[in-house]
Amino acid sequence: MTASLRRYGGVLGMVAIVAFFALSLPDTFLTARNLLNITQQVSMLAVVAATMTVVMVMGDFDLSVGAMASLAGVVAGVLFVQGWPVPLAVGAALAVGLVGGLLNGILVSFVGILPFVATLATLTIFSGTAFIISDGRTIFGRDIPASFSGFARDGLALGMVDGRSLALPNLTLVALGVVALVWVVLEHTSYGRRLYAIGGNREAARLAGIRVVQLRFSAFAFTAVGAAMAGLMTASRVASANPTQGDGLMLTGIAAVFLGMTLTRDGQPRVLASLAGVMVLGVLDNGLTQMRVDSYLREVMVGLIILTSVGVSALSQRRR
Amino acid sequence: MIRMTACAMVTLTLGSVSAMAQDVAVITPYLAQPGTQFYVDGFTARAQELGWNVNVIDTAGDVAAVISRIEDMVTQGVDAIVINVDPAQVGAGLQAAADAGIPVVGMDAGSDPLVAANITSNGYAMAAETAVYVANRIGGQGNVVMFTFDPFPPVQVRGVIADAVFANFPDITVLDRITPDVSDGGIAGSRAAMEALLAANPAPGSIAAVWAAWDQPALGALQAIEAAGRANEGIVITGIDANPQARDAIAQGGNFEASVAQDFVGIGTTAADTVARLLAGEPVVQRVIYVPTRLVTIANAE
Numbered sequence: 170m171t172a173s174l175r176r177y178g179g180v181l182g183m184v185a186i187v188a189f190f191a192l193s194l195p196d197t198f199l200t201a202r203n204l205l206n207i208t209q210q211v212s213m214l215a216v217v218a219a220t221m222t223v224v225m226v227m228g229d230f231d232l233s234v235g236a237m238a239s240l241a242g243v244v245a246g247v248l249f250v251q252g253w254p255v256p257l258a259v260g261a262a263l264a265v266g267l268v269g270g271l272l273n274g275i276l277v278s279f280v281g282i283l284p285f286v287a288t289l290a291t292l293t294i295f296s297g298t299a300f301i302i303s304d305g306r307t308i309f310g311r312d313i314p315a316s317f318s319g320f321a322r323d324g325l326a327l328g329m330v331d332g333r334s335l336a337l338p339n340l341t342l343v344a345l346g347v348v349a350l351v352w353v354v355l356e357h358t359s360y361g362r363r364l365y366a367i368g369g370n371r372e373a374a375r376l377a378g379i380r381v382v383q384l385r386f387s388a389f390a391f392t393a394v395g396a397a398m399a400g401l402m403t404a405s406r407v408a409s410a411n412p413t414q415g416d417g418l419m420l421t422g423i424a425a426v427f428l429g430m431t432l433t434r435d436g437q438p439r440v441l442a443s444l445a446g447v448m449v450l451g452v453l454d455n456g457l458t459q460m461r462v463d464s465y466l467r468e469v470m471v472g473l474i475i476l477t478s479v480g481v482s483a484l485s486q487r488r489r
Numbered sequence: 490m491i492r493m494t495a496c497a498m499v500t501l502t503l504g505s506v507s508a509m510a511q512d513v514a515v516i517t518p519y520l521a522q523p524g525t526q527f528y529v530d531g532f533t534a535r536a537q538e539l540g541w542n543v544n545v546i547d548t549a550g551d552v553a554a555v556i557s558r559i560e561d562m563v564t565q566g567v568d569a570i571v572i573n574v575d576p577a578q579v580g581a582g583l584q585a586a587a588d589a590g591i592p593v594v595g596m597d598a599g600s601d602p603l604v605a606a607n608i609t610s611n612g613y614a615m616a617a618e619t620a621v622y623v624a625n626r627i628g629g630q631g632n633v634v635m636f637t638f639d640p641f642p643p644v645q646v647r648g649v650i651a652d653a654v655f656a657n658f659p660d661i662t663v664l665d666r667i668t669p670d671v672s673d674g675g676i677a678g679s680r681a682a683m684e685a686l687l688a689a690n691p692a693p694g695s696i697a698a699v700w701a702a703w704d705q706p707a708l709g710a711l712q713a714i715e716a717a718g719r720a721n722e723g724i725v726i727t728g729i730d731a732n733p734q735a736r737d738a739i740a741q742g743g744n745f746e747a748s749v750a751q752d753f754v755g756i757g758t759t760a761a762d763t764v765a766r767l768l769a770g771e772p773v774v775q776r777v778i779y780v781p782t783r784l785v786t787i788a789n790a791e
Contacts, residue, residue: 194565196566197564197565197566200564202564203564206560206561206564209560210557210560213553305672307578309575309577309578310577318580321581322580322581322584333588333589334588403553406553406556406581407552407553407556407578407579407581408577408578408580408581409552409575409577409578413550414551414552414553417551454554454557454561455557455561455564458546458558458561458562458565459561459562459564459565461542461544463545464545464546464547464548464549465547468549
C-alpha cells in the first residue's frame with residue numbers, strides 16, 4: 170500500500186491539482202478552449218524540457234538553453250531585418266543552435282569540462298552574442314514578417330465553440346512533434362538505450378563498449394537545437410526578438426524534468442514524464458492566474474510545489 | 490504534494506473574493522519599475538472607488554507570459570483588461586481578447602487597432618512647454634543647441650515641436666541639432682558632444698540655451714558647461730521627464746532650469762475612468778487619451 174502510494178504519489182498529486190482547479194473554476198478551467206490554451210502557453214517550455222531530458226538521461230544538464238533560445242530568436246530577427254526569407258532565417262537560427270550544441274558537446278565530452286561549468290560559460294557567450302548582434306535592442310513591428318508572427322497565432326481549425334473558432338495551435342503541434350521525436354529516440358532506439366546506460370553507470374557503460382565520449386557529444390546537439398526552436402517559437406508568439414526573452418526557459422525547463430522524474434518508477438528522466446512536469450507548471454500558472462492569486466505569491470507556490478514533490482520523491486527513494 | 494495542494498486550497502479560498510462586481514485585470518511585465526507602480530497605484534485607487542475587483546499580474550519582464558496571462562484572463566471572462574506593454578508584442582493576446590469581446594485599455598502602452606484607447610502623456614505638449622520656456626527665457630534671441638533622438642518615435646515628436654517653436658522666433662538660431670550616443674544611457678555621449686560645441690564657441694554668450702528632448706542629454710550638457718567653467722554665462726538648459734537626477738539639478742538652481750513631469754498616477758486614474766466608460770457602453774472615440782503634464786522649475790522641483 171505505502172509502496173504503491175510512493176509509486177503513484179506524484180501522479181495523484183497532479184490529478185489533485187487538476188481536480189482542485191476544475192472544482193474551483195467550474196466554468197472556465199476544464200474547457201476545450203482553456204486546455205488548448207495551456208498547451209500553447211507551455212509549448213516552448215515543452216520543447217526545452219523534452220530536449221533537456223536527452224542530456225539529463227546521462228546525468229548531465231545544459232544551462233545554456235535559455236541563452237540559446239534568446240540568441241536564436243535574435244538571429245532570426247536580425248536576418249529578417251536584412252530581408253532574408255522566413256524559411257532561410259529560421260534555418261539559419263536552427264543552424265546556430267546546432268553549432269552551439271556541438272560546442273557544448275565538445276567542451277563536455279572531448280575536453281572533459283563539467284557540464285555545469287561548460288554550459289555556464291557558453292550561457293554567457295550565447296547571451297553576449299545575442300546582445301552584440303541585436304545591439305541590445307528589441308526587433309519588432311514591421312521588421313518581423315507577418316508570416317512568421319502569424320504562425321504562432323494560427324492553428325488547425327477544430328470548429329466553432331460559443332461563436333468563436335477553436336483551433337489546435339501550431340505551437341502545440343510543433344511541441345508535440347518534438348516530444349514524439351525525442352520519445353522515439355530515447356525509448357525506441359539503441360542510441361537512447363545507450364544514453365540511459367551512461368546515466369546508470371558511466372564507467373560500466375564504457376567498459377561494456379559504449380562510446381561514451383561520442384554519445385555525450387552528440388546528445389548536447391539535441392538540447393541546443395531544441396532551445397533554438399523554442400526561441401523561434403517565442404519570437405513568433407511575441408512577434409519580436411530581444412536578447413533576453415528566452416532566458417527564463419532554462420530554470421523552468423530543468424524544473425519540469427525534475428518534476429517529471431518524480432513520476433517515473435526508477436526516478437529516471439523520461440520524456441513523457443518531463444511533458445507531464447511541463448503540464449503541471451502550465452496548469453499551475455493558468456489556474457492560479459484565473460483564481461486571481463497574486464503573481465508573486467504564485468511564484469512562491471510554484472517553487473514550493475516543486476520542492477514538495479521532488480522532496481517526497483527523494484525521501485521515498487531513500488527509504489527504499 | 491497532496492498536503493501542499495490542500496494547503497494551497499485554504500490560501501486560495503481565503504484569497505478569492507466573490508465575483509459579483511466588475512473584474513478587471515491589469516497585466517504588465519514592468520511592475521518593478523517605479524513609473525509602472527505609480528500607474529498601477531492610480532488605477533487601483535480609482536478602481537476601489539468604483540468597487541471593482543482588480544487583479545494585478547506582473548510577469549517579471551517576460552513579455553511572452555503577458556500573452557499567456559491575457560489568454561487566461563480571457564478564459565476567465567474578465568470584464569476588461571489593462572496592459573502596460575508594447576501592444577505590437579502581445580498581438581496574439583489582444584486578438585484573443587478581441588475575439589471574446591473584452592475591451593483592452595493601454596496604460597502608456599502604445600497605439601494598436603486592438604487597444605480601445607491608450608492613456609499616456611502628450612509628447613508634443615511636453616516639448617512645447619520646454620521649448621517656449623527656453624525661447625521666453627532667452628528673450629527670443631540667441632543660439633540654441635538641441636539634443637534630439639529621431640530613431641525613437643516618442644522622442645522624435647518632441648524634436649519636431651521644438652524645431653517649430655524655435656523656427657517661429659526670427660532671432661533664435663539653432664546652432665546644432667545633436668543626436669547623442671545613447672548606448673551608455675545618454676549622459677556621457679551628450680557631455681562629449683557639448684564639450685566639443687563649447688570648445689568651438691568660446692565666446693561668452695555664444696550659446697544661449699540647450700534644449701534636450703529628455704533629461705539625460707540635459708544632464709550631460711550641464712556637466713560639460715560646469716566642467717568648462719562656463720556655468721555663470723547664463724546658459725539655460727531644459728530637459729523632459731523630470732527624473733530624480735534632473736529634479737535634483739533643477740532644485741540646486743544651476744543652469745538646468747526646467748523639465749516636464751508626467752502624471753503617472755493620473756495616467757492610472759484616467760485608465761480606470763476609461764475602462765469605466767467602456768464598461769458603461771459609452772463609445773470611446775479617442776484612441777489616444779492624454780493626461781496633462783506639469784512643468785518642473787526651481788519653484789516646484791522638490
